[in-house]
Amino acid sequence: MPQDDERAKIAKQFMDGLPHVSALGARLTGFGDTRAEIEMEWRADLVGDPRTGVIHGGVVSALMDTCGGASVMAHPDLPNGTATISLRIDYMRSATPRQKLRARAECFHITRTVAFVRAIALDDDEERPVATATGSFTVER
């Protein structure tokens, strides 16, 4: 993933420092040119179904939301900030327990006021997505 060095470094510091992002143990692993990538480790306290050890869907949502916002910030239009307006998530399958969870997002269109994003959540099997999402975000100028 292309890295727009200085901005990417600032974005990483900013994202990784957000209280909820750091509470999840998530970190920005890619940033730049309308795209962002975030990953986190599987953790027992984030499990939704103790019978299977599958991570809760809410964690997947949080990861996609964060990654979506990051992709807006990675747009070359350089917004000052962003907030989620709406987010729709489709869950394709359960994330495999004890595997890393990864989200990739792309801000594929931006206007003066609104950014449009699609995102995907993956575990080790990148051929079969865990979830996909589409969202709209505010653009602070």
Added chain:
Amino acid sequence: MADRNEPLDRIKSRRNAAVAAIVDRVPYITWLGIRFDRRGDELTAVLPFSEKLIGNPALPALHGGVTAAFLEIAGLVELTWASMWDDMESGRFVPDATLPGTAPRLAKTIDFSVDYLRSGLPRDSYARARVVRLGRRYSSVQVEAWQDNRGRPFAQANGHFLMPQGG
């Protein structure tokens, strides 16, 4: 049929045990700090504010992902609760968090769509869900979340769920 003469304290403790059987075994619900208030069959999800729920510390505001997760949990618990209510009240099904094998099975989220209406303040949040359609295979649920003012929700959502199959 419900027993008209069942002692009130027994009704309450059996219903509260049923809510606990759904909620207590999910680590992520505990991690977020969500609990459920019950009045009759009405459930209110409560998310007490804590520092780790913050997304943007500059405002500060609740993380959008926390809001989504809160709504999804409120919806899923309401759906599980609503789907077992009749069997529970008639005594056909007695969920008990302390007995393995009697924990209610949870539905799977197919899709979930969240509208962020205003930013979540660093305060306690509440949510109530309504099962719009309870099907044998698919169900549809609406959820609304608010903070200080019930009439000014800060987020709403609707989602579709795949019901647990085969008993």
